[in-house]
Amino acid sequence: MKLFDVYPINDITIVKAKGSYVWDQEGQQYLDLYGGHAVISIGHTHPHYVQRITDQLNKVGFYSNSIHIPLQVELADKLGKVSGRPDYQLFLCNSGAEANENALKLASFHNGRKKIIAFTKSFHGRTSLAVAVTDNPAIQAPVNKTDNVIFLPYNDEAALEACFKAQGEEISSVIVEGIQGVGGIVEASAPFLQKISQLCKQYNAIFIADSVQCGYGRSGKFFSHDYAGVDADIYTMAKGMGNGFPVAGIIIAPHLHSKHGMLGTTFGGNHLACAAALAVLEVIEQEKLIDNAVATGNYLMSALKKIPQLQRVRGKGLMIGFDVPEKLKDLRKNLLFRQQVFTGEAKPNTIRLLPSLALRKKDADEFIIAVEEEIHAMTASAKPVK
Numbered sequence: 441m442k443l444f445d446v447y448p449i450n451d452i453t454i455v456k457a458k459g460s461y462v463w464d465q466e467g468q469q470y471l472d473l474y475g476g477h478a479v480i481s482i483g484h485t486h487p488h489y490v491q492r493i494t495d496q497l498n499k500v501g502f503y504s505n506s507i508h509i510p511l512q513v514e515l516a517d518k519l520g521k522v523s524g525r526p527d528y529q530l531f532l533c534n535s536g537a538e539a540n541e542n543a544l545k546l547a548s549f550h551n552g553r554k555k556i557i558a559f560t561k562s563f564h565g566r567t568s569l570a571v572a573v574t575d576n577p578a579i580q581a582p583v584n585k586t587d588n589v590i591f592l593p594y595n596d597e598a599a600l601e602a603c604f605k606a607q608g609e610e611i612s613s614v615i616v617e618g619i620q621g622v623g624g625i626v627e628a629s630a631p632f633l634q635k636i637s638q639l640c641k642q643y644n645a646i647f648i649a650d651s652v653q654c655g656y657g658r659s660g661k662f663f664s665h666d667y668a669g670v671d672a673d674i675y676t677m678a679k680g681m682g683n684g685f686p687v688a689g690i691i692i693a694p695h696l697h698s699k700h701g702m703l704g705t706t707f708g709g710n711h712l713a714c715a716a717a718l719a720v721l722e723v724i725e726q727e728k729l730i731d732n733a734v735a736t737g738n739y740l741m742s743a744l745k746k747i748p749q750l751q752r753v754r755g756k757g758l759m760i761g762f763d764v765p766e767k768l769k770d771l772r773k774n775l776l777f778r779q780q781v782f783t784g785e786a787k788p789n790t791i792r793l794l795p796s797l798a799l800r801k802k803d804a805d806e807f808i809i810a811v812e813e814e815i816h817a818m819t820a821s822a823k824p825v826k
């Protein structure tokens with residue numbers, strides 16, 4: 441059987457990983473500023489993480505949600521504490537799209553409404569409702585198209601206000617990334633998030649903060665929406681939550697009530713996933729990784745700003761983007777194949793950095809040297825190596 445060929449693939453096979461580094465089968469080392477798409481939060485193969493999952497696997501790996509799973513309660517307590525939302529409720533699932541799907545569905549159960557506001561350049565996942573609120577028609581199948589989603593310009597308070605004024609009684613929820621990831625590292629402004637919060641309260645709509653990529657400490661606060669000083673009704677999370685173990689969740693404000701059978705999933709909150717998620721939170725706390733994201737992020741951003749060829753260096757914490765001019769359009773590819781550094785991208789010309797929150801200054805220095813060397817080589821020779 442062949443694999444269903446949906447991913448463009450780099451010709452690299454990773455066989456070993458540690459901290460902010462990975463190695464291929466020839467033993468070549470790579471610096472990882474991509475974190476497998478913002479997933480590696482505490483560093484590859486962190487010993488505490490490996491130990492906790494191994495210990496759990498030797499006890500019980502899985503049983504369904506039909507029995508008590510005390511690890512879920514432990515995770516809810518810890519997450520409430522670390523996220524600063526002890527009074528919220530946790531529902532566990534398996535991926536970012538599924539988290540958003542459940543959040544949108546829960547909002548609609550709550551207020552009985554159908555319309556959802558989403559924003560230009562948003563990305564919320566690929567399941568039916570998640571992709572319907574994603575601003576990319578190319579990844580929506582005909583069956584995903586719906587009249588229930590209203591796309592408004594991101595960071596436009598007036599458009600939001602006008603939409604609520606016209607049809608506020610029909611709006612079930614507003615879904616917004618605190619920092620757009622796939623959209624190119626674009627921050628939601630504080631007044632914009634405050635306006636969403638205010639209008640949702642006024643019209644009994646649900647404010648959903650998609651924190652799948654920008655959450656879990658990556659921005660230097662647990663949720664990037666926290667920079668605006670607002671509380672969303674539902675936060676969705678995934679990527680960094682399990683440091684690679686597939687685990688996701690939504691946390692839900694106390695005024696939203698549960699009912700048996702309302703939401704559910706077979707694998708959500710299984711023993712291994714909870715052990716992985718607990719290990720991640722323990723390391724984030726013990727190693728003060730959110731503080732590190734601020735310090736190393738600021739350090740990296742100020743060094744990037746000193747490189748004259750890079751444009752619009754931006755971001756928060758360790759969620760950083762910069763644009764490259766046309767003549768350096770192969771920079772990302774060359775960083776990977778000539779400097780052995782993984783980075784992310786956003787179309788058309790943004791390089792995205794989404795490293796582990798444990799990235800050290802020395803790793804950041806190594807990255808800056810690689811970028812400078814590569815820019816020098818590219819501008820000197822003008823011919824990138826394939």
Ligand SMILES: Cc1ncc(COP(=O)(O)O)c(C=O)c1O
Binds near residue numbers: 563650678
């Ligand atoms: C902001 C955001 N939401 C949702 C998702 C979907 O997450 P997943 O791929 O785990 O379904 C992503 C994935 O990149 C994302 O960046």
